[in-house]
Amino acid sequence: MADIKLIDIEKYFGKNYVIRKLNLEIKDREFLVLLGASGCGKTTTLRAIAGLEEIDSGKILIDAKPVHHLKASDRDIAFVFQLYALYPHLSVYGNFAFPLKATKKSPQTIEKRVGEVARVLQIESILKKNPSALSSGDMQRVAVGRAMVRRPRAILMDEPIGSLDAKLREEMRTELKRLHIEIKSTTLYVTHDQVEAMSMADKIAIMDDGILQQVGSPTEVYNHPANLFVAQFIGSPVMNISDCKLGAGETCTQCFLGEETAAFPFSKSLFHQIESQGVPANRLTLGVRPEAVRHRPSDCR
Ligand SMILES: Nc1ncnc2c1ncn2[C@@H]1O[C@H](COP(=O)(O)OP(=O)(O)O)[C@@H](O)[C@H]1O
Ligand SMILES: [Mg+2]
Numbered sequence: 360m361a362d363i364k365l366i367d368i369e370k371y372f373g374k375n376y377v378i379r380k381l382n383l384e385i386k387d388r389e390f391l392v393l394l395g396a397s398g399c400g401k402t403t404t405l406r407a408i409a410g411l412e413e414i415d416s417g418k419i420l421i422d423a424k425p426v427h428h429l430k431a432s433d434r435d436i437a438f439v440f441q442l443y444a445l446y447p448h449l450s451v452y453g454n455f456a457f458p459l460k461a462t463k464k465s466p467q468t469i470e471k472r473v474g475e476v477a478r479v480l481q482i483e484s485i486l487k488k489n490p491s492a493l494s495s496g497d498m499q500r501v502a503v504g505r506a507m508v509r510r511p512r513a514i515l516m517d518e519p520i521g522s523l524d525a526k527l528r529e530e531m532r533t534e535l536k537r538l539h540i541e542i543k544s545t546t547l548y549v550t551h552d553q554v555e556a557m558s559m560a561d562k563i564a565i566m567d568d569g570i571l572q573q574v575g576s577p578t579e580v581y582n583h584p585a586n587l588f589v590a591q592f593i594g595s596p597v598m599n600i601s602d603c604k605l606g607a608g609e610t611c612t613q614c615f616l617g618e619e620t621a622a623f624p625f626s627k628s629l630f631h632q633i634e635s636q637g638v639p640a641n642r643l644t645l646g647v648r649p650e651a652v653r654h655r656p657s658d659c660r
Pocket of ligand 1: 398
């Protein structure tokens with residue numbers, strides 16, 4: 360297995376600056392989810408790590424060794440694409456065996472490895488079927504299995520369950536996570552779906568317009584978002600945001616909303632904390648998660 364490190368990665372498509380000085384580490388055996396809206400550079404990042412896309416500058420290290428000059432086939436990384444590209448003329452067994460035959464593994468090794476992967480994915484009963492006879496969920500299981508069967512140093516998955524229907528997506532989330540716990544491969548998983556990221560990741564890396572915004576555990580990015588983008592990207596329904604200022608009220612510190620049309624008492628210690636960081640107390644943004652709002656009937660009388 361492997362530790363992957365990206366250092367100052369930059370990528371242009373013509374004048375389009377797609378990856379902007381990306382620094383990111385995926386630790387050995389970690390399940391890191393790269394999360395961001397469509398077009399923010401997730402696929403390009405994966406393709407760069409896999410060696411399918413050249414980078415303009417920066418370094419890609421696997422287990423501390425630079426790999427950015429190596430061909431894709433020499434990096435020993437598996438890629439699961441968004442659209443499962445199975446070989447249609449081969450059975451499920453044939454699809455699993457293909458990468459092993461290509462690397463000249465013995466028939467005994469092939470049988471053993473295919474058997475193992477089929478057991479882990481619970482698809483032993485479909486090994487003889489052709490891809491055209493499979494449900495979309497099973498097709499995706501086979502695509503994941505084909506990536507795992509050659510025991511790569513790391514697995515990259517690009518929105519692997521994005522095209523499945525909602526119920527199946529939920530099932531596959533649990534299944535992929537269980538699989539990761541069992542095989543413990545270093546995994547970089549791309550999605551634009553924050554629920555998927557929150558439920559599967561050891562760590563989430565949030566990207567916007569080619570710029571990494573924050574890396575942290577699901578709890579960290581939810582409770583301590585690094586900026587407004589992350590605060591509003593994580594959480595469903597989204598966090599409510601309002602301009603506000605803090606100031607002295609009649610009896611206590613008050614938080615005034617918008618054009619001072621509404622106000623509520625504000626924690627003094629938090630106010631001092633904000634002041635001590637040199638943040639102007641008259642130009643703040645208040646973020647409130649919908650589930651954090653409490654209704655106190657006594658205030659309405
Ligand atoms: N082969 C390519 N040639 C030119 N532009 C590309 C190419 N691949 C991606 N892009 C552009 O790079 C940006 C990032 O794309 P991509 O990495 O696919 O984003 P994501 O996977 O987050 O949706 C987009 O603006 C996209 O149009
Ligand atoms: Mg993409």
